Amino acid sequence: MQGEPQVINRPLGRLLTRASGKLVHPDAQVINLGDRFFYTLTRGLAFCVIFLVILLVLDLFRGSWEAIRQFGLKFLVGTTWDPVARQFGTLPTIVGTIVKAFIALLLAVPISIGSAIFISFYTPKWLRPVISYPIELLAGIPSIIFGLWGLFVMVPVIRVLQVWLKANFGWFPLFNGPAVYGVGVLAGSAILAIMITPIIAAISRDILLTVPRTQIEGMLALGATKWEAIWKVALPYARTGLLGAVILGLGRAIGETMAVTMVGGNSFDLIHSLFDPVHSMASQIASEFAEATYSLYVSSLIYVGLVLFGITIIISLLAQLLLWRLSKGRIAILE
Amino acid sequence: MKVKGFSIVAAAAVLLLSGAMAMAGCPTKGVKELTGAGATFPYPLYSKMFSEYNKLCNVKVNYQSIGSGGGIRQLQELTVDFGGSVGIMDEKQKAETKAGPVLHIPTVAGAEAIVYNLPGIQRGQLKLTPELLADIYLKKINNWNDNRIKALNSGLKLPDLTIAVVHRSDGSGTTFIFTNYLSKVSQEWKDKVGFATSVNWPGDVGGKGNEGVANSVQQIPGAIGYVELAYAKQNNMAWAQLRNKAGTYVEPSLEGAALAADQPNLPDNMEVMVTDSANSKAYPITGFTWLLVYENQRDEAKADAVANLAWWMIHEGQQYALPLEYAPLKGAALKKAESLVKRIKVNGRPVLN
Numbered sequence: 001m002q003g004e005p006q007v008i009n010r011p012l013g014r015l016l017t018r019a020s021g022k023l024v025h026p027d028a029q030v031i032n033l034g035d036r037f038f039y040t041l042t043r044g045l046a047f048c049v050i051f052l053v054i055l056l057v058l059d060l061f062r063g064s065w066e067a068i069r070q071f072g073l074k075f076l077v078g079t080t081w082d083p084v085a086r087q088f089g090t091l092p093t094i095v096g097t098i099v100k101a102f103i104a105l106l107l108a109v110p111i112s113i114g115s116a117i118f119i120s121f122y123t124p125k126w127l128r129p130v131i132s133y134p135i136e137l138l139a140g141i142p143s144i145i146f147g148l149w150g151l152f153v154m155v156p157v158i159r160v161l162q163v164w165l166k167a168n169f170g171w172f173p174l175f176n177g178p179a180v181y182g183v184g185v186l187a188g189s190a191i192l193a194i195m196i197t198p199i200i201a202a203i204s205r206d207i208l209l210t211v212p213r214t215q216i217e218g219m220l221a222l223g224a225t226k227w228e229a230i231w232k233v234a235l236p237y238a239r240t241g242l243l244g245a246v247i248l249g250l251g252r253a254i255g256e257t258m259a260v261t262m263v264g265g266n267s268f269d270l271i272h273s274l275f276d277p278v279h280s281m282a283s284q285i286a287s288e289f290a291e292a293t294y295s296l297y298v299s300s301l302i303y304v305g306l307v308l309f310g311i312t313i314i315i316s317l318l319a320q321l322l323l324w325r326l327s328k329g330r331i332a333i334l335e
Numbered sequence: 336m337k338v339k340g341f342s343i344v345a346a347a348a349v350l351l352l353s354g355a356m357a358m359a360g361c362p363t364k365g366v367k368e369l370t371g372a373g374a375t376f377p378y379p380l381y382s383k384m385f386s387e388y389n390k391l392c393n394v395k396v397n398y399q400s401i402g403s404g405g406g407i408r409q410l411q412e413l414t415v416d417f418g419g420s421v422g423i424m425d426e427k428q429k430a431e432t433k434a435g436p437v438l439h440i441p442t443v444a445g446a447e448a449i450v451y452n453l454p455g456i457q458r459g460q461l462k463l464t465p466e467l468l469a470d471i472y473l474k475k476i477n478n479w480n481d482n483r484i485k486a487l488n489s490g491l492k493l494p495d496l497t498i499a500v501v502h503r504s505d506g507s508g509t510t511f512i513f514t515n516y517l518s519k520v521s522q523e524w525k526d527k528v529g530f531a532t533s534v535n536w537p538g539d540v541g542g543k544g545n546e547g548v549a550n551s552v553q554q555i556p557g558a559i560g561y562v563e564l565a566y567a568k569q570n571n572m573a574w575a576q577l578r579n580k581a582g583t584y585v586e587p588s589l590e591g592a593a594l595a596a597d598q599p600n601l602p603d604n605m606e607v608m609v610t611d612s613a614n615s616k617a618y619p620i621t622g623f624t625w626l627l628v629y630e631n632q633r634d635e636a637k638a639d640a641v642a643n644l645a646w647w648m649i650h651e652g653q654q655y656a657l658p659l660e661y662a663p664l665k666g667a668a669l670k671k672a673e674s675l676v677k678r679i680k681v682n683g684r685p686v687l688n
Contacts, residue, residue, distance in 0.1 A: 083506075084531045151547070159554070178499070180497070183540055266504030266541030267540065283504075290505075291405075298404075
């Protein structure tokens with residue numbers, strides 16, 4: 001150990017990001033040709049990604065230009081989607097997408113973080129793979145399978161639940177909708193919750209496992225119960241990482257297409273209750289693109305795509321802001 | 336091998352027997368591959384036809400079922416040799432087509448069933464008039480025990496059940512035909528909603544694809560929807576008798592669809608929606624599916640191949656229609672389709688003949 005140059009232990013990132021990419025570190029002499037090559041290669045690849053994003057945005061703008069010129073920002077608050085009258089507005093779909101994604105989070109976060117805590121702190125080591133493997137398996141199932149399962153198995157159950165809710169709690173505005181449809185906001189949110197749970201759970205588990213055992217043991221040594229050690233030490237330690245996991249789940253929920261098309265009910269009316277059928281943006285694009293027969297129609301669908309892209313960016317920025325606020329003066333697990 | 340050999344002999348026999356109509360055979364100018372793109376509705380039939388045609392003539396036809404809209408766009412950009420569509424190109428689309436007039440050659444017709452989920456009421460028992468159907472889809476009639484439905488179905492015990500109206504959420508030819516029918520039978524529908532591959536529905540649930548609509552109708556008590564006849568048959572769904580233009584109540588059938596397409600006043604260019612046919616035995620929710628081909632072709636060999644393929648599809652190819660639940664061309668419709676294929680030209684000269 002002592003014979004090796006110290007630079008090995010330094011994070012390479014810090015070394016390379018100084019002063020416009022030039023290597024100015026005092027230990028720069030240990031950077032050889034291989035390192036230089038690798039640096040150039042990875043930099044190139046990183047720029048590739050940025051370039052692709054720029055191209056994507058430009059193309060979205062180009063494609064939606066006709067609709068932007070025709071409808072402008074009214075597109076975002078318009079409630080009519082009428083291909084016959086060539087009138088397009090997408091407010092109900094935006095609302096539907098966001099509402100479904102957030103209800104899905106509400107359902108999925110307790111389950112996934114709870115299971116991650118159980119796996120990380122309560123499960124004996126040998127049992128961990130037995131519990132985590134199915135979770136990872138669930139994360140790999142194609143969404144069309146979720147959609148079909150949702151349509152044939154879940155929706156009938158949801159219908160029974162909705163009818164019961166309406167019969168007993170119909171006075172509550174959110175339950176005062178067409179319960180008998182089965183498909184709708186609730187079914188869409190439920191299928192999304194099932195789809196994002198494994199992602200959030202798997203990442204949360206990995207993050208909770210990085211919490212230093214010594215900290216938890218120290219807490220226990222001070223007389224805390226295990227619950228207190230987890231609640232007061234492990235979770236605060238890991239919270240930025242856990243938030244990151246939730247944001248990834250939200251991202252998937254907003255962009256999910258196939259499964260939510262099959263159980264969402266796909267109506268263009270504004271929702272008033274949990275039972276109303278509603279479209280989501282990604283599924284609207286996928287459903288109508290093939291048969292969009294004139295250019296303003298196609299352009300409007302691409303405009304929907306642009307708005308969806310914008311929403312994704314806003315959410316990701318808000319998440320960054322939240323992470324930044326949370327991690328101030330603390331150790332951030334995910335940077 | 337034996338079966339294949341037999342089918343070639345049979346096809347050859349058909350060609351010989353049909354005498355006058357056997358004016359076209361396999362393309363002779365060396366084209367081995369054709370590409371087409373368009374409607375998904377006829378795709379099961381087209382893929383069967385093209386596979387048989389490849390065996391017969393050694394010409395490979397690639398058909399991408401990307402939807403009518405995509406088919407029309409690709410035809411306009413000259414990236415395919417022919418398009419497939421379940422709708423007629425409108426004036427604007429025709430104006431956007433720089434490479435000249437496009438022929439609409441009908442290949443088969445399809446029928447759509449009005450399916451419902453009513454406890455105790457079987458297939459074919461419920462009767463509907465066009466006005467009732469339109470008012471249900473306009474959300475003006477909201478309960479199955481509505482007096483107008485009761486008056487028409489005096490023998491049935493109609494339940495006190497809210498009507499859940501189900502439609503296609505994806506853009507589709509099925510919707511085009513259905514809404515075109517409603518626009519013909521109801522002025523209010525025409526004014527408020529109109530017809531297209533996707534419209535601004537007054538109500539309720541959207542299902543993705545025929546399977547989505549069929550599933551919703553089967554699951555929701557009191558639901559009504561429209562699906563392709565094949566789907567209604569395969570899923571054993573209850574369907575309604577519909578009053579046609581002549582006043583007869585008819586159940587959906589391929590015979591009814593074929594008769595709807597065989598009517599006296601068809602225009603020569605076949606750019607016609609045969610919904611609400613005047614034929615007294617016709618089933619009213621019926622529509623053609625068309626091949627879209629440029630009338631004035633640029634490439635002699637390609638033109639020869641496309642014309643021969645189209646001719647084969649409206650003759651020998653028709654034998655595959657019935658087993659796959661499409662209505663073959665009949666009578667007047669077939670005659671008009673033939674003359675359309677004969678209009679395909681290169682340098683002003685017809686390709687066939």
